[in-house]
Amino acid sequence: MLHIKCPHCGIRSQNEFSYGGDATVKRPELNKEVTDQEWDNFVYNRVSPRGKHLELWQHLSGCRQWIKVERDTATHEIFNTYKANEEIA
Amino acid sequence: MQKYSIFSLVKNALTGHQNWDLAWKDPNPKEEYDVVVIGGGGHGLATAYYLAKEHQITKVAIIEKGWIGGGNVGRNTTIIRSNYMHDENGLFSEFGMDLWRKMSQDLNYNVMFSPRGIINLAHSDAQMNAYARRGNSMRLNGIDAVLLNREEVKEIIPMADFSDNVRFPIFGGLMQPSAGTARHDAVAWGYARQADSMGVDIIQNCEVTGFDVSAGKIKGIRTSRGNIKAKKVGLCVAGSTNILAEKLNMTLPIETHLLQACVSEPVKPVLDKVVTFGAGHFYISQSDKGEMVMGGDLDGYNSYAQRGNLPTLQHVLTEGIAMMPFLSKLKMLRTWGGIMDMSMDGSPIIDKTHIDGLYLNCGWCYGGFKATPASGWTFAHTIAQDRVHELNAGYSLNRFSTGHLIDEKGLGTKTWIS
Numbered sequence: 001m002l003h004i005k006c007p008h009c010g011i012r013s014q015n016e017f018s019y020g021g022d023a024t025v026k027r028p029e030l031n032k033e034v035t036d037q038e039w040d041n042f043v044y045n046r047v048s049p050r051g052k053h054l055e056l057w058q059h060l061s062g063c064r065q066w067i068k069v070e071r072d073t074a075t076h077e078i079f080n081t082y083k084a085n086e087e088i089a
Numbered sequence: 090m091q092k093y094s095i096f097s098l099v100k101n102a103l104t105g106h107q108n109w110d111l112a113w114k115d116p117n118p119k120e121e122y123d124v125v126v127i128g129g130g131g132h133g134l135a136t137a138y139y140l141a142k143e144h145q146i147t148k149v150a151i152i153e154k155g156w157i158g159g160g161n162v163g164r165n166t167t168i169i170r171s172n173y174m175h176d177e178n179g180l181f182s183e184f185g186m187d188l189w190r191k192m193s194q195d196l197n198y199n200v201m202f203s204p205r206g207i208i209n210l211a212h213s214d215a216q217m218n219a220y221a222r223r224g225n226s227m228r229l230n231g232i233d234a235v236l237l238n239r240e241e242v243k244e245i246i247p248m249a250d251f252s253d254n255v256r257f258p259i260f261g262g263l264m265q266p267s268a269g270t271a272r273h274d275a276v277a278w279g280y281a282r283q284a285d286s287m288g289v290d291i292i293q294n295c296e297v298t299g300f301d302v303s304a305g306k307i308k309g310i311r312t313s314r315g316n317i318k319a320k321k322v323g324l325c326v327a328g329s330t331n332i333l334a335e336k337l338n339m340t341l342p343i344e345t346h347l348l349q350a351c352v353s354e355p356v357k358p359v360l361d362k363v364v365t366f367g368a369g370h371f372y373i374s375q376s377d378k379g380e381m382v383m384g385g386d387l388d389g390y391n392s393y394a395q396r397g398n399l400p401t402l403q404h405v406l407t408e409g410i411a412m413m414p415f416l417s418k419l420k421m422l423r424t425w426g427g428i429m430d431m432s433m434d435g436s437p438i439i440d441k442t443h444i445d446g447l448y449l450n451c452g453w454c455y456g457g458f459k460a461t462p463a464s465g466w467t468f469a470h471t472i473a474q475d476r477v478h479e480l481n482a483g484y485s486l487n488r489f490s491t492g493h494l495i496d497e498k499g500l501g502t503k504t505w506i507s
Binding site: 014019037073 | 331332335340341342343344345389390391392393394398399400433489490502503505
């Protein structure tokens with residue numbers, strides 16, 4: 001069982017959350033010409049690293065906020081959690 | 090190579106089984122190969138076998154980080170089927186069914202192929218309609234499919250919950266009678282033994298650490314046991330695909346996820362079909378030893394851990410008990426996890442890459458085991474001929490950017506949703 005610290009609610013068990021994937025993926029800016037490759041990278045292509053991974057989760061059965069979780073994909077250790085709009089150094 | 094038969098068994102029994110040949114050798118890597126296949130799982134071993142057998146390319150090495158057959162070919166729930174609606178998947182898998190039927194004779198190794206049939210249960214009228222459509226698509230591609238009503242399903246699997254007061258009543262099901270199971274380890278070992286006998290080097294405990302690419306062409310690989318030159322390199326590493334892709338500066342439409350499976354204590358024969366629950370994601374069959382072999386959803390987050398968490402297991406088994414209540418009386422014998430190369434449309438990739446001489450075989454999601462022979466056969470063809478076969482033409486790497494997805498489940502790009 002993962003224990004995820006929701007930045008709004010505190011430590012909660014994994015069952016309260018749903019997964020939202022890689023949080024580093026950025027939607028292309030729409031006020032400029034977007035190439036097929038850029039769309040491809042945004043929609044389909046993923047690094048899926050072994051090790052530290054910044055990802056989105058939603059506290060679905062809690063405050064319903066989207067959050068960011070920094071987690072190790074090899075050990076499942078959670079290093080840090082952030083609010084969705086929080087800038088990460 | 091020593092042929093396995095009743096006579097060799099008797100002969101070796103008389104000498105106390107001391108004189109069996111080694112099934113495969115343990116060579117050191119040579120300096121150069123015509124083809125290096127990275128990954129000593131089912132697909133890699135099958136690829137090497139078909140390179141030697143179909144294309145007479147025997148200067149081949151299989152490079153395996155751990156030991157052969159230690160990944161997903163040793164961790165799956167052994168289901169073999171071709172009950173797909175889309176032509177690409179249906180024709181590819183049905184080609185594989187033919188290879189499965191001949192495999193034990195072909196490899197001189199009993200893979201215990203058991204075509205016991207698979208039933209996908211339906212729990213609504215809409216699902217029955219969808220299954221009728223899928224069944225018709227299958228039959229158009231020459232795949233056997235039978236639509237069963239509730240009474241017919243009840244006759245075949247009376248132990249399922251047919252009471253009136255259930256959340257997901259069984260309306261019927263779609264059966265592929267020729268589907269089944271096989272002994273997964275034997276598949277890996279059978280391919281390994283034959284490949285080895287034709288001159289393929291199976292190199293274990295050898296991790297790939299990098300690639301030599303110059304002027305857009307593959308020159309060789311770097312490994313923990315030294316550099317190896319290669320004219321062609323095939324990647325067959327399932328859940329480790331992204332790790333090797335990173336070394337090649339490639340980003341792929343793949344995420345690596347965790348999938349668990351489990352077996353109960355062995356019980357007397359009760360279930361002679363593979364059955365899947367239609368209102369969730371749960372599948373079950375009974376092994377020859379009597380264990381109920383079960384699996385279902387991904388854990389649902391990127392992972393390389395090869396071990397799962399209990400919430401997913403609980404969720405999956407809750408579905409199992411809803412479908413077959415007697416399961417609640419069984420003790421769990423063992424649970425385990427493997428890492429899946431989840432592609433963004435749920436279908437695999439067998440293709441050339443932008444690097445000359447580098448070939449890619451990945452994206453098998455939940456269905457890698459059944460694809461083992463067809464994957465090896467088409468990948469060997471793709472490597473040997475430097476062009477895709479018509480069977481794997483649809484499994485192209487660029488289908489995501491061109492929009493030619495093969496989205497069998499209609500789930501889109503969220504690989505963790507199942």
